[in-house]
Amino acid sequence: MNSLLTALRLAFRAITRSALRSALTALGILVGVASVAIVVSLGRAATEQVGSRIQSLGSNVIYVFNRSVAKSGARGAAGTGGGLTEGDARAIAREVPSVSQVTVYSDVGMQVSSSFENTRTKVVGADVNYFDVRGYTINGGRNWTPSEELTRAKVCLIGTTAAGALFENMDPIGQTLRVGKHPYRVIGTLASKGQSPFGTDQDDRIVMPIGSFRARVAPSPGRRVEMIMASAPPGSESAAVRDMEALMSQRHHIAEGAEADFRVRSQAGFQKRQAEVLNILSVLLLSVAAIALFVGGVGVMNIMLVSVTERKREIGIRMAIGARASDIRAQFLAEAAAIALFGGVLGLALAGGLTFALSAALGWDLQLSRDAILTGLATSVVTGLLFGIWPAARAASLEPIEALRHE
Amino acid sequence: MTDSIISLSGVHKDYVSGPELVHALIDVNLEIAQGESVAIIGQSGSGKSTLMNILGCLDRPTAGVYKLGGIDVTESSADERALVRNRLIGFVFQGFNLLPRTSALENVELPLVYRGVSRRRRRELAAAALEKVGLADRAGHNPSQLSGGQQQRVAIARALVTESPVLLADEPTGNLDSRTSLEVLALLQTLVADQGISLVLVTHEDQIARCASRILTVSDGRVQRDEPNPEILDAAELRAEMG
Structure with missing residues (x-):
């Protein structure tokens, strides 16, 4: 020593x-x-x-993305000109047993205003399962009801970032905001989730029923949507991915080995x-x-x-x-x-x-x-x-x- | 002589230099008693340095037996020889051989480091040894800040600090002027007289050799003469006469 x-x-x-x-x-x-x-x-x-x-995206989420298949072979950006529809989402919910919940998803970035402020945020159209699938907690107010979804009601839920920008410290519930020409009533608030793995702020958004979204915010023919998200119980993700791929191929008439116009990705895949x-x-x-x-x-x-x-x-x-x-x-x-x-x-x-x-x-x-x-x-x-x-x-x-x- | 501290019997040392086999030492028999001071005198190439190296356990004889303090060190391992050098021998070299950029005190401490003495105890012993050689006030100086005579005194303190029974001085005054030489010799004489150390002094100068009580003359690898010095010079006195 x-x-x-x-x-x-x-x-x-x-x-x-x-x-x-x-x-x-x-x-x-x-x-x-x-x-x-x-x-x-x-x-x-x-x-x-x-x-x-990745956990913050929602647990065990499986995504179905659009994928444009150009005849020339050149591929457009993800989410352009795709063929996913609300019908696909319903079919998955109905026919894939390993999937517990399914939601559709479309979004558009646009100017939104309250009676005090206006801000650019992401306006999302989804269905009633969206919050469960993506793991959002509704910490104030309520989700929309199935009937509000059917009637394309002018209601929305708001994330903390968007709420802060539009209403500062006020309670946004019951307030009205304008998306384009139309007023929407805020019926619920979302607990903060922070950044996604892709670096976007998951709290900077306004979420409304997909019907309302398509009717007044971003009309799309044939009930097309940008994305379908499904949640699967732990352990059954790979089965869900396989079954969803099979079902989607069938619905979209994709021959074996041909390039599909969609892409199924599980969270495990991202990880x-x-x-x-x-x-x-x-x-x-x-x-x-x-x-x-x-x-x-x-x-x-x-x-x-x-x-x-x-x-x-x-x-x-x-x-x-x-x-x-x-x-x-x-x-x-x-x-x-x-x-x-x-x-x-x-x-x-x-x-x-x-x-x-x-x-x-x-x-x-x-x-x-x-x-x-x-x-x-x-x-x-x-x-x-x-x-x-x-x-x-x-x-x-x-x-x-x-x-x-x-x- | 049973109380010999150094005992060489039938020691030979051969080494190969180019194509030739050189007989550096031939049949050397030597007994040195505790407290004796012996000068080894000889021309360069006479074999006196080889003898010194063997006495200092820095080299091994080709044949013969070397006993130091009763221990046969002829066949000992490198580590045993290191231990013997540390415990039984103090070296004083012509070129002082102090570590550069290291204070006098730390130079004196060095043998104790390899003896496993605690830092505090080392400090004390080294300070005491420096005191003995009259350099207590130079403890913090590096060798480059000391005169030749002072450096040699630091080296003597380093040899003293271990309380080794044998002090081997190889041309200790070779790099010093005559006044300083006498001072160093006077110090060595004092140590022999006061502490009963056995001193082996290698030199090529007669006057220095006459400071020892016994003079050995080496030439061509043999001890040619081994006789007591009838008239021991007192270095301190000579120094005083020089003024």
Whole structure:
């Protein structure tokens, strides 16, 4: 213990004596450790964030999107010119047993006004199941009734962001707002859900019955809708996706192997994609880390070999007055580890700055976690020790008389 | 002689230099008693440095037996030799061999570091040793801030701090002017007289050799003469006469 402390003290002294050289040597380690720390932080934070946001879409939601199939082969943007209809949604509800609830969905971004303010928000047409399927909680007022849906009543529910913009601190329930020429009565408010994984504000919206939407906000021929969403009980998602695909193919007369005009996606699919992106990012960063650590390690080894040659006489003196080979080895190993640790600490500082910048840019709650700091420190020390082995062995193998003779 | 601290019998040292086999030491027999001061004198290439290296456990004899403090160190391992150097031998070199950019106090502490002595105790012992060589006020100075004579005194303090029974001084005054040389020799004589240390002093100067109680003349790898010094020079007195 005592000799370890001594070795560390000597190492610290050697580093401070040639601070510039140590700093340059530690540069590779710095980059490597910064990458490792960011990977660890990112991996954790992203898993948490993406997981919770996808949950915020509603649990176990399956989406059916329009997909335009152009004869020329060029594909238009998602949601354009599609063929999904309310009939498809009803058919799914009726014929796919693994699905518990189904809703249609269409939206349009437009100017909406109250008697006080006006704002641009997203106006959504859906059916009465929408809030359940998407996991919205109605925290004030009520949902619309089936009869209101049938009669295309001028009623709507409002998200917190839109409510704030239109009514500030007032209770929006019972208030009237205008969408286009028509007044709608606010009958319910939605509890806040925050951002979606795609970065949109899920609270900035006004939701009304699809009939009302189609009648006055955005008329669409043939009861077409942009999207159908279905919820499935946990465990039956893949069956639901399969059954929905089969039913939809049948209804849309899609031949086996032909390109369909719709696309069915489950939440698990989104999660998988996100995980893939994260994996690629992690692999990239870890490759950078590996290369940087290798280069850094070789740098440490190089500087330590130079140091051993320069300090042959010192080694000789130490041996003459009683240092064993193992004492000399420990001294140089500690020095290598300390240089690397020095780089590691700088690397963590850099990683801290980068995660701060990244979290600001991505809007994630990204922090340099304790795991990341510990992993980073351990990585640097291990690298230093690994690349210090050879120089330390060389120092320890010197013969005392030879070393003493060295000028 | 049973109370010999150093005992060499039939020691040979050969080494290969290019195509030639060099007999650096041939059949050296030597007994040095505790408290004795022995000067080894000889031309360069006579074998006196090789003898010194063997005595200091820095090198092994090719043949023969070397006992230090009753322990046969001829066949000992590198770690055992390190231990013997640490416990039984203090070195004083011609070139001082202090660690650069390291204070006098820390230089003196160094042998104790490898002995596993606690930091606080090391400080105390090193300060006491510096006091003995008259450099208590220079404890915080680095070697580059000290004169040659002061550096050699720091080196002597480093050899003293371990309370080793043997002090090996290899041309200790080789880099010093004659006044400083006498001061260093006077210090060594005091240590032998007061602490009963055995001093082995390698030199090529007769006057310095005559400060020891016994003079060994080495040439061509053999001890040619081994006789007591009838008239030991008192270095302190000589220094005083110089004014």
